[in-house]
Amino acid sequence: MNPTSSPAGALAGVRILDMATVLAAPMGATLCADHGADVVKLELPDGSDALRGLQPVKDGVPLWWKVANRGKRGITLDVRQARGREIFLSMLPQFDVLVENFRSGTLDRWGLDIATLHQANPRLVVVRLTGFGQTGPYKSRPGYARIFEAMSGFTNLTGEAGGPPLHSNFPVGDAVAGLFCAFSIASEMVRLRSDPQAMGVEVDLAATEALFRLLDCLPVEHEALGQVRRPEGNRASYTAPSNMYRSRDGQFFTLVASSNAIFTRLCEAIGEPAMASDPRFNTNPARVKHLQVLDDLLGAWFARHDYSVVSERLEQAGVPFSKAYTIEDIEQDPHFIARGAIVRLPDPDGGSLPAPCIVPRVVGREMKLPRTGPSVGEHNAEVYGAFGIGGEELERLRAQGVV
Template sequence: MELPLTTSSHATEQSGPLSGVRILDMATVLAAPFGATLCGDLGAEVVKLELPDGSDALRGLQPIKDGRALWWKVANRGKLGITLDVRTPAGRDVFLKMLPSFDVLVENFRTGTMARWGLDADTLFRHNPRLVILRLTGFGQNGPYSSRAGFARIFEAMSGFTNLNGFAGGPPLHCNFPVGDAVAGLFAAFSIAAEMVRLRDDPQAGGVEIDLSATEALFRLLDPLPVEHEQLGFVREPVGNCASYTAPSNMYRSEDGVYFSLVASSNPVFRRLCIALGHPEWSEDVRFRTNPDRVRHVNELEARLSPWFQERSYDAIAKALDAHSIPFSKVYNIADIESDPHFQARHTIVRLPDHDYGSLPAPCIVPRVAGRELPIPRTGPDVGEHNDMVYGSLGLSEDLLEELRSKGVI
């Protein structure tokens, strides 16, 4: 029996490329659930499975208002919410009964945890031979660190990513957001979509286990690090807001205290920058003619650029840079994003329907496809909000559901 999992309007041509894909998301916190949410944005039908006590740590992370977890609401948008303690025999039985209704199972428990609950891969595949099992952990399913708990800042540090952030001679810096979780979630969504293509192309194909290491996902972004180390003996280190591969590329401060980022790394753009600043001769200086030259002499170059910007208002700087098509941007905070006419024109912030607050703002669905307008999802579910709907579709009687509630199974 298939579950009626559609969370928005009835399926149409505008339902998204993953329409018809059913995902059971039993992962916690952010990385793996974010991957499931991205699939939901593109039409997949996602059921969020939690423990009956609602102890997912994301429900306790700021921002919290009126005792309600706002991050949870936007991070798990578009999902149906059920509760089930799969660690109990009764919960395990219910879990296996509904497994054939799903195409994908998303989990992020420590390696071997599911097997200890009697939910090893062989058991899962017996109940659904075409199931895609996505296992997202900090360090993967094998190796000396496979049993370690994974947190974004840990695998950001271990991947080499954190070592690139900060100022020369100072401590490495973390970002005030779990970037590693977001990157891992992107890889999770990509992995799920890839397997759905494979299964749709071959009706006889079997399911698979996806072993997604969050540390490896983040490291995958850092293409040049291994090759420059092997071939050049170079270990990339933090260099503040400059870059060790291109120049000028830096953060500058105007006279009136506005910080902005500017990139003029190609030779034509650098020449236009010099003209914009009233110093076309800089582009003919032998130290600055090419990007490699500018990287080697970045300190001398910055000694010219930074004072120029510090002596002028941001409005004057922006006018000069715009007039010569120089890539730059003020460093935006969320208030800047909300008020920017470009983001407003593209509806980059959408409003998710919410039963507590009417609606809540959140980032739009990405990417956009010409001629397709996907429905806006509702906010993430309350604990067990859709138990009756989902379990009722499985044929579980009200008496049995009440018994499971009384035992703390759902």
């Protein structure tokens, strides 16, 4: 197959109206924008989206907002007002997807229930991303990343054995839910494009379920073995060795030697080839059973050698390992540099801002880098002008607080 040379992404022509706030659902729309979708970001006129206030903020400029909402045009509209709702519904026929993340029932109270949305556009895909979904006893609860990380069982897998569960210093739950949001949009676009008669749908995406979906083995592990997986520090309770170790000069690094072949090479690398045939270590179940003894032996060897020696030995042996990277390490790593993992997004305020590259890459397709996220109402004149709302009316709407 010959790779395409077209710069257009797979989602070119897909039109998304993103009225969601903060991070999870907007991230889903952003991922679609990375791959060619035309995304319009709708905010309240006061620009009160909480993401504009989350660090990093420099000199009043919301940097996280800019990179998280890259590739979007921005408009303001208060759909709670009658005129705002009227404008909103008049725009829907021009969009394929609506993304929202308000608590269940909120849009209904504003006169924008699913029947009204589909009356305006029968083929509209409405992605509703909430913490707990549109049904069930928790449907009206507010959803934040740390809440559904904890409730999904995800957080309980992280932390030192016997200690409290630990959250990551990043809203992983939002990112995972955002991925499922983008997947939902792409899946429904395949369906709609393949059938001109297909109708729109309501996608009920619960962030808690998105995280739980990643934990495939927990239910069957509990039913079949009666086990409840607990935090084990940096160890993995299902394979060994797999841990974070420390070299003599203080460098932390992670190592995985799950298969017997890799474990054999690890034993040879540290000068202990007999360990590979030791009955305590010659299979993965045996290594898991004798995990403490195995880790003590490995940890002691690593603690006697500087990281330069450790990394050279492991590299030569073909053992998977990596030091725990900071962003500085990522910026300086030759592989990340060669791959262009960090790109610079055009930005009207700072010239450009660094951000992760477009993922995945499609061979032969060079996507244009998106610009950073819009300022509040930056594209009002452009977007509303296309709907016949001219400058004078726009000014009246602005004075009324509608836009």
